Structure formats: C-alpha cells, structure tokens
Amino acid sequence: MPRRRSYDQYCAAARALDAVGDRWTLLIVRELLAGPRRYTDLHADLPGVSTDMLASRLKDMERDGLVARRRLPPPVSAYVYELTDRGAGLLPVLRALAAWGAPALEAPRPTDAVRAHWFALPLLDVLEASATAPGVVEVRLDEGVFHARVGGGAVEYADGPADGAPDLCLRMDAATCLAVARGSLPVGEGVAAGRIEVVGEVGDAFAAVVPGTMRA
Incomplete structure (x- = not known):
C-alpha cells in the first residue's frame, strides 16, 4: 500500500504524527486500549466516523504496526482488531491528552455522545x-x-x-x-x-x- 503523506521532517514528534496524527486514529487507539473490538463495535463507539473512514484508518494502522486483525476461534466466526505492543505503547500519550483536555469538559453538549x-x-x-x-x-x-x-x-x-x-x-x-x-x-x-x-x-x-x- 502507498504510504500517506508525511511531514518529511527528521524529528521524532513528526514521525509519530505521521502514524497517529490523522483524524480518528488516536480515538481508535482509545477504543482498542479497552480491549479487542469487532469492526461493528468500533463503529458503534465512534459516533460520527464513516464506514469508509474507519476502514481506511484501520488499514493504515495495520500497515504501521499499530493494530492487528485476528479471527476469533469457533464457534464465533468474526474478526477483531487489537493493538500490537507498539499500539498499546500509546497509552501514556492518551493519558496525557486526557489530562490536558479534562479542564475543557464542562456539561455535555446536546450533540455529545457519551460512553x-x-x-x-x-x-x-x-x-x-x-x-x-x-x-x-x-x-x-x-x-x-x-x-x-x-x-x-x-x-x-x-x-x-x-x-x-x-x-x-x-x-x-x-x-x-x-x-x-x-x-x-x-x-x-x-x-x-x-x-x-x-x-x-x-x-x-x-x-x-x-x-x-x-x-x-
């Protein structure tokens, strides 16, 4: 698969953003930190993401070694997505983002989904x-x-x-x-x-x- 556009900067932060800087990527990581998920479960807990966008992001994340797709054993005939060790290593990043963003959380807006x-x-x-x-x-x-x-x-x-x-x-x-x-x-x-x-x-x-x- 062709790679996405890169910042083309020899910088660790830029390289990280090459992999996780796209819209929805870190929120997919947030969902998978809570455990392996089927595609339909991910779509249900990411209100607002289109099916095409979610599929595209998951393919990018597989290519970049952040997630893996695994088939559940019988009698369940379904695939789940789960984080690789590299993907799970983003937990401190999500924790820092949550701590930084928490002061901005006031009362939920009428349009806000909540899980x-x-x-x-x-x-x-x-x-x-x-x-x-x-x-x-x-x-x-x-x-x-x-x-x-x-x-x-x-x-x-x-x-x-x-x-x-x-x-x-x-x-x-x-x-x-x-x-x-x-x-x-x-x-x-x-x-x-x-x-x-x-x-x-x-x-x-x-x-x-x-x-x-x-x-x-």
Missing part, C-alpha cells in the same frame, strides 16, 4: 495514586461500566465489569467521575458526601481510599 469507558483515561492517574498494591477498580456509571488494573507499575483499563470481585467498586454519576478525575473531589470525600457509593467491600490495595470497609 462510560471514555472516563477511564482521565481517571487512571487518581486510581494509580490511590493504590498501595496491584488491584482492580470497577466504576459503574449510568452510561455503563468499566474497570481498571493499577498498581505495581502496570496500568490498563477495559470496558465492562471486572472478572471476579474487584478490589474497589464505585458507583457514581458522570459529573462526579469527572470531578474525581480532575482531583477536585477525593474519593473519600465523595463517599462521605453521598455522591459516590462503595459497592461491596474494599481490598487492602485501596483501604486508604475508603477506610473502615476492608475485606475480612
């Missing part, structure tokens, strides 16, 4: 700082559920509930989740104020976040 797992990126720093050991946090919003693994130097997130009992399960609304992500509302204060509900018991890794609710 629960989109809140994972800006929330990761707070969750990571709260963990005293590796653990799993599940967050339940009106818009859906996501979970994250933090602590011990490894950070990842995924759409949907955690497998098994999480070390910390929080239920809140989107506005509260954003306040926690920005650092303006510590989790403990949110719980005390009734804005955050702790579901179940809290594991040792997050005992300092909500004291008095540790597992036996």
